[in-house]
Amino acid sequence: MPIKAPKGTRDILPEDIYQWNFVEEKFANLCKRFGYKEIRIPVFEHTELFQRGVGDTTDIVQKEMYTFLDKGGRSISLRPEGTAGVVRSFIEHGMSSLPQPVKLFYQITAYRYENVQKGRYREFNQFGAELLGASDPAADVEIITLLALFFQDLGIKNLELNLNSIGCPKCRGEYNKKLRAYLESKIEGMCDTCKDRFHRNPLRILDCKEETCKSIVKDAPALLDNICDECRDHFKKVTDKLNAIGIIYNIDKGIVRGLDYYTKTVFEFVSRNIGSQGTVCGGGRYDGLVEECGGPPTPGIGFALGVERLLLEMQNQGIEIPKPEAPDIYIGAIGEKAELVSERLAWQLRQHNITCIKDIMGRSVKAQMKYADKIGANYVLILGDDEIETNKAKLKDMRTGDTKDITLDTLIDRLIKNKA
RNA sequence: GUGAGUAUAGCUCAGUUGGUUAGAGCGCCAGGUUGUGGCCCUGGAGGUCAUGGGUUCGACUCCCAUUAUUCACCCCA
Structure with missing residues (x-):
């Protein structure tokens, strides 16, 4: 179990x-x-x-x-x-x-x-x-x-x-006396807990939900008036x-x-x-x-x-509470070389206070894209051998689906600008 | 402490008068496209049918108990 x-x-x-x-x-x-x-x-x-x-x-x-x-x-x-x-x-x-x-x-x-x-x-x-x-x-x-x-x-x-x-305490003591005096003759008609309350804390009888007690209390002197x-x-x-x-x-x-x-x-x-x-x-x-x-x-x-x-x-009341911000970027990688570069890139992005999720499953590009979509990443960057060699990559805007060529060195500046 | 309802997959729920291998949708994983998400298609994983007992040839289905859960009483945030 x-x-x-x-x-x-x-x-x-x-x-x-x-x-x-x-x-x-x-x-x-x-x-x-x-x-x-x-x-x-x-x-x-x-x-x-x-x-x-x-x-x-x-x-x-x-x-x-x-x-x-x-x-x-x-x-x-x-x-x-x-x-x-x-x-x-x-x-x-x-x-x-x-x-x-x-x-x-x-x-x-x-x-x-x-x-x-x-x-x-x-x-x-x-x-x-x-x-x-x-x-x-x-x-x-x-x-x-x-x-x-x-x-x-x-x-x-x-x-x-x-x-x-x-x-x-002063006026409540006075009031308790008054209340007890009022209730004393009616105590037999009250519920068991109220009989107990009568001695310990008669005030709380006022709060009883039992019908019989309620009707007794209805005409009792009110504390606020006393x-x-x-x-x-x-x-x-x-x-x-x-x-x-x-x-x-x-x-x-x-x-x-x-x-x-x-x-x-x-x-x-x-x-x-x-x-x-x-x-x-x-x-x-x-x-x-x-x-x-x-x-x-x-x-x-x-x-x-x-x-x-x-x-x-x-x-x-249907009051909407603002949802947390989506990750700024997802970084995917294909192959070991690209993986190393993506590690370094993610490290740098995070140092610059950018929310960056990177692949740690070694999955197919398609699976990585699906994942990036599900976590709501704003941008996706997939690194492979070509990107490492040319130092350029396609930065995909997940909202519009547009991709733009950028050099890897400018990625951080670009994301910071996007955030502002 | 008391009363009533509910309990089937991760979630929401089907499941015929009791009948043999318990289903769907969503979600998850993978594939269709060995480098690009959403839509679509295909496949897969995932269930001691809350637990224990009883009735029966046979129980997810009927009965009892237990547990959990929801709502309510008391009281309080």
């Missing part, structure tokens, strides 16, 4: 890689335009980091992490997301002593043990950015505008931006700024986010066209996270964007 890629993983093949390179480069350039710097973090971390950072009560930590003991007996987990690792690095390298704010971006794979479906894999790719040290609503807006501009740059239209505020003055003011400033820029959004009181660290602003960009996993990007503010992970009190906000979903959406 041949070995196949494990469930939920996939190869990105040479024929598709240009799409990935394209969005990766676009994202990196955009982040730099906003003053963000790239950071690379480990694929695995101490399990405890995610337990503390992502949250012990979350599905991600409870049932989706790839966790194992290494040979030293340490509990290690593959990162299920990027923020916790970035925050750990921020603390470990004393980045709170850097000029504030600290702006970071990354392009990572992440790992979650889940059942696979469209737009969801066990190994998946995320683009993310984290803005640390800035508590002002302007920081929230910067992160959202970065994303809006990214989608605009790529030509993606009609992604819905959903916004909510889930308050700070946040404290400071949080309300923060949220208003965020929406005022978005209005001023002209970024369209919905306020969605149901967004809770599955990670425990979020505070105040939470948001997501959603597509309706790419299956049931339509959240292309999710993010929010996490003012307590750095401290929770053992660093100095530091506000932060960031997001993670699912690259597989991004590409699905681009495909869905």
Whole structure:
């Protein structure tokens, strides 16, 4: 039995890689335009980091992490997301002593043990950015505008931006009391997971998809209507700024986010066209996270964007990504003498930054021509005894089919000129 | 963890009420033209019919299990 890629993983093949390179480069350039710097973090971390950072009560930590003991007996987990690792690095390298704010971006794979479906894999790719040290609503807006501009740059239209505020620990505590009071009498009518949530994290009951829970929750007090003055003011400033820029959004009181660290602003960009996993990007503010992970009190906000979903959406919208450039020239040879010359020629061409494919199969001229055609070479040069003797050859333009006599010494200059 | 669909060549798929050497198109290799691609023609390589068991004189076809895969639930990027 041949070995196949494990469930939920996939190869990105040479024929598709240009799409990935394209969005990766676009994202990196955009982040730099906003003053963000790239950071690379480990694929695995101490399990405890995610337990503390992502949250012990979350599905991600409870049932989706790839966790194992290494040979030293340490509990290690593959990162299920990027923020916790970035925050750990921020603390470990004393980045709170850097000029504030600290702006970071990354392009990572992440790992979650889940059942696979469209737009969801066990190994998946995320683009993310984290803005640390800035508590002002302007920081929230910067992160959202970065994303809006990214989608605009790529030509993606009609992604819905959903916004909510889930308050700070202070007002959320108040709200949890209110919510519990409201739900207490109705607890018997709720599903089993929600009965559990009632004690652990009643907020997430708001997000339950069970009909019975939904109907109970429908008339529950909304979190957004019960946040404290400071949080309300923060949220208003965020929406005022978005209005001023002209970024369209919905306020969605149901967004809770599955990670425990979020505070105040939470948001997501959603597509309706790419299956049931339509959240292309999710993010929010996490003012307590750095401290929770053992660093100095530091506000932060960031997001993670699912690259597989991004590409699905681009495909869905018919957005064309420029294909990679074709090889400049194919050099074929007949006979050993010509082969030696073609080796030297190819070496020189490549030194001059010209993409040159040469024959390494010793095949017939016809086979070589067919191959040159299939790889999309712009020009073909076939060398034989005649060419070596006269130092001249026919340079064939594969598009038009025209051939032109050239001397071998002028080939490089000619190709360089063609490229320009 | 749960539910449903699917599994035949590298890819996309045929394969009759169960019948003997399992097919096509595309792709790959070669030849037709021993020095010039695309079009055309000819030939070749490539299959434990997902795996294991069962029913049957006989199974790609029917039944069961397993695995993989797709979509969905939960949840999330």
